[in-house]
Amino acid sequence: MSPCMMGLARIGRTRRTVPASPLLQSRRLAASDRDHGDLLDLCRRRNFLLGEEMTPPSVLGGGHSLGPLGAQLKRNFVQEWWDAMVLHREQVLPIESLCHLPVTSNPSPRAAMMTLPKSCLGQNQDPTREELGKMADLRQDLLYGALHNYLSCLDLLNRKLPFGIAEVGRCFHPITDKDICRVGEKTAASLAWFSSAKTCTQWRDYWLRQRLLWWRKFAQVPSRFTSDDQHDEEGRKKAVIQYEFPWGKETIEHLSSMDDSALTQIHHGPVANLHGRDGRKSIIPHVVWVSGDVERGLLAYLSDALQVTENPTSRGRDQRRMVLKIHPSLAPIKVAVDLGKGPAADLRLVCQGLCTELRGRGISVWPGYLETLQTPMEQLFTKYDETGVLFTALVSDTTLQSGLLQLRSRDTTIKETMHISKLSDFLTHYMTAALKL
Amino acid sequence: MSPCMMGLARIGRTRRTVPASPLLQSRRLAASDRDHGDLLDLCRRRNFLLGEEMTPPSVLGGGHSLGPLGAQLKRNFVQEWWDAMVLHREQVLPIESLCHLPVTSNPSPRAAMMTLPKSCLGQNQDPTREELGKMADLRQDLLYGALHNYLSCLDLLNRKLPFGIAEVGRCFHPITDKDICRVGEKTAASLAWFSSAKTCTQWRDYWLRQRLLWWRKFAQVPSRFTSDDQHDEEGRKKAVIQYEFPWGKETIEHLSSMDDSALTQIHHGPVANLHGRDGRKSIIPHVVWVSGDVERGLLAYLSDALQVTENPTSRGRDQRRMVLKIHPSLAPIKVAVDLGKGPAADLRLVCQGLCTELRGRGISVWPGYLETLQTPMEQLFTKYDETGVLFTALVSDTTLQSGLLQLRSRDTTIKETMHISKLSDFLTHYMTAALKL
Secondary structure (H helix, E strand, O other): OOHHHHHHHHHHHHHHOOOOOHHHHHHHHHHHHHHHHHHHHHHHHOOOEOOOOOOHHHHHOOOOOEOHHHHHHHHHHHHHHHHHHHHOOOOEEEOEOOOEOOOOOOOOHHHHHOOOOHHHHHOOOOOOHHHHHHHHOEOOOOHHHHHHOHHHHHHHOOOEOOEEEEEEEEEEEEEEEOOEEEEEEEEEEEEEEEEOHHHHHHHHHHHHHHHHHHHHHOOOOHHHEEEEEEEOOOOOEEEEEEEEEOOEEEEEEEEEEEOOHHHHHHOOOOHHHHOEEEOOEEEOOEEEEEEEEHHHHHHHHHHHHEEEEOOOOOOOOOOOEEEEOOOOOOOOOOEEEEEOOOOHHHHHHHHHHHHHHHHHOOOOEEOHHHOOOOOOHHHHHHHHHHOOOOEEEEEOHHHHHHOEEEEEEOOOOOEEEEEHHHHHHHHHHHHHHHHHO | OOHHHHHHHHHHHHHHOOOOOHHHHHHHHHHHHHHHHHHHHHHHHOOOEOOOOOOHHHHHOOOOOEOHHHHHHHHHHHHHHHHHHHHOOOOEEEOEOOOEOOOOOOOOHHHHOOOOOHHHHHOOOOOOHHHHHHHHOEOOOOHHHHHHOHHHHHHHOOOEOOEEEEEEEEEEEEEEEOOEEEEEEEEEEEEEEEEOHHHHHHHHHHHHHHHHHHHHHOOOOHHHEEEEEEEOOOOOEEEEEEEEEOOEEEEEEEEEEEOOHHHHHHOOOOHHHHOEEEOOEEEOOEEEEEEEEHHHHHHHHHHHHEEEEOOOOOOOOOOOEEEEOOOOOOOOOOEEEEEOOOOHHHHHHHHHHHHHHHHHOOOOEEOHHHOOOOOOHHHHHHHHHHOOOOEEEEEOHHHHHHOEEEEEEOOOOOEEEEEHHHHHHHHHHHHHHHHHO
16 A cells, blocks of 8 residues: 555544544643644634634634635535535435525514524614614525425425425624624525425434534544534424534534424415425425534534644754644645756746646646745645645656656655656545545 | 537537527527517526516526526536636635625725615615615625735735635625615626736736636627626726627626725735735735626526527427527536336336436436326426436336437437446536537
8 A cells, every 4th residue: 555545544544433542532632722722823824714813702603704725625515515415315406595585574483583682682772773784684594595495496396205405605693792793604504305294303313314424424533523402492402413622512513393384484375385295195394404504614624633743852942743634525725736856947847737737637736836935845844734735746856857756645744756647646546535435 | 420429519519600690690689589588487487596577687686596407507607617717727716705894984995885876875865774784884796805815815825926816705786676775696706816017907808818718618609798898987997798688788797907006995004014026026916806797697608508499380389499508517407317118116226326326427417217297208308408408318128128228419309329337428528528619
């Protein structure tokens, strides 16, 4: 097995080791105080998130834009979600609804649920009309869109049940920060699943299992993703998927079941319109609703992937090595192409050709070779490790002579020699293998 | 050449035929009155767009949610945009900014540009505070996000110019409809390109050419996508890319150039922070800003793809054939898998296996075989043609015996016999070839 593929095998092993070894755990626990700061510091320094004053509440509350690496990470995350929830499903239809809910004179029960929470009104009993106005008709989740557009989707499927409506989109929520009420934002990834009352509980269990498996699939330590039962403000049971952050557990996804009133409350026409075919019966379906918070999910995966190891040869300076061992499918950049020793102009041409080839295969590349300021190689590796770049390809005068380049792995730190013509095949194979582990 | 590949060659030919033949033109012009209604009717009937009362202004103003086919079409559109503007570019960084602009006590020049238009204030000189409040801090475009996050991206690239910041995201604008002011929504696909003053004009021309080529790449009649120069409200020149809809030309993308004040007005710190390296010089860059309206773009491609032909054997009834000849890369569904004659239970198993294989290759499939209500084959083909499904695979008892299925092409309507094991390779090859034409 090549050293690079060994790195991949190691990912597989870590993922299967559900309870971490006691030694590993004690090292992790000792580091957990620092992890909190490390995580947010890394997010800021390496441009996963943008903005100053990053705190767990500000990040979880959706107060930050995504920087270049965060945006690419999110794109990969949503792609995986989409593949698992839409592309590979028989009966899931995607939609894209508007952020603004329709203005109605009679507020529906759903709309009533969207009033500002008490915390926002507590400090200031007479909030300005603007504050209320701003939030009033912005969606807080994607459920309304799915229920509202149920009829079109039902028609498209010739009224056949069960089926699902999937959507990924920006949602809004009020947050109170230093007595000021602001609008927080998040991206929700939502599935509303319509099925008969009889099968609704089975489907709920099915989706909960599927979603937990999905979250764990990309994790370094899958056991930190857990499911639990909670009750919402109105006493209804809902299942949640949580991730154990350094500062405690946070909900990243929730599942709830609703009876047929979910649809009858939204649609005011004849009830018969809502009927779907379940085998030979004609029924109004119940709903299982699964909704994940994408940005919290990203933070969970970043926290899961971040490994800090102490360097025993530390000479006073902070010699800790931080590596973001993020799953190959999610990694924002798969490979960095850099210059080794040799005639820069010639090597740049080789690098350019290599990058074009890799991009043609859909592999995202960091063109490190374009940099004209010299950076020591170790500093470069630190930067790439902290951003989760899987491999660094070093093109040097050897490459000009024999076509061989050096390929350094993030996970093993081992440098392997590889022919330049094999790199794109190797990476494609590596990515496919990582998904199957 | 197989009949199916002939269909592909025909796409290529149509695309190269920039001015349509006089005969074709006269047929098109005669049909243009009806086209308008046909287009919106198709969008509604086939679930590209959702909602009632579809008019050109309501669709162009972003008043409709996207249905299952529209959502998938948009996904493919954004994927192509992303590949062309981010993945295949050396120096373009993606970001994802918040929909709400930061609240500042001193409104910046940019914020001043975001006040409500006069048309919205005209009818009602004292608009309610809510109406103003709702719009006040929602972004109207993605420029602010790019300028605001310029510094983080500059750092990531070691201050090297030129570079670009790309983003695709929801934007908001006020619309007046029957004297009521509402918030319209659109998805913008934006690139802010930072370069030296000297090269700014060249870059503007470069991006305009690139963007026009991009739009034409996926068009049936590329000459309906044109570029033009316009002046904005403040007299500044901007370039626009327009599409010739049945009801007239509409702008789908615009390009404008800004000097270094674009950055200095947003950032209030020391000016030196804004400096980037352009060769050996240190400068504050000028900006070329490219911004496309995704939903308008989708409507342009739908309009471009819709072909209506009269059936000469019409017997009183409306015998027009509508085909949505949308580009293979954009088509929401690539292949439908349906049952022919034979034992349904056995055939369904074959179909299921085939669909799983196709999905594994990333090909979106419509599982027509799941339908238990019998539909005449011709009616099925009409439905698939109107939704732009490239191929219909018919699995029948012949498939059980010899592995052969019938593959019907949308573009040629010819049915070809193909071995079931060759289908996914054929489709992958077809998609790749379509992109290269």
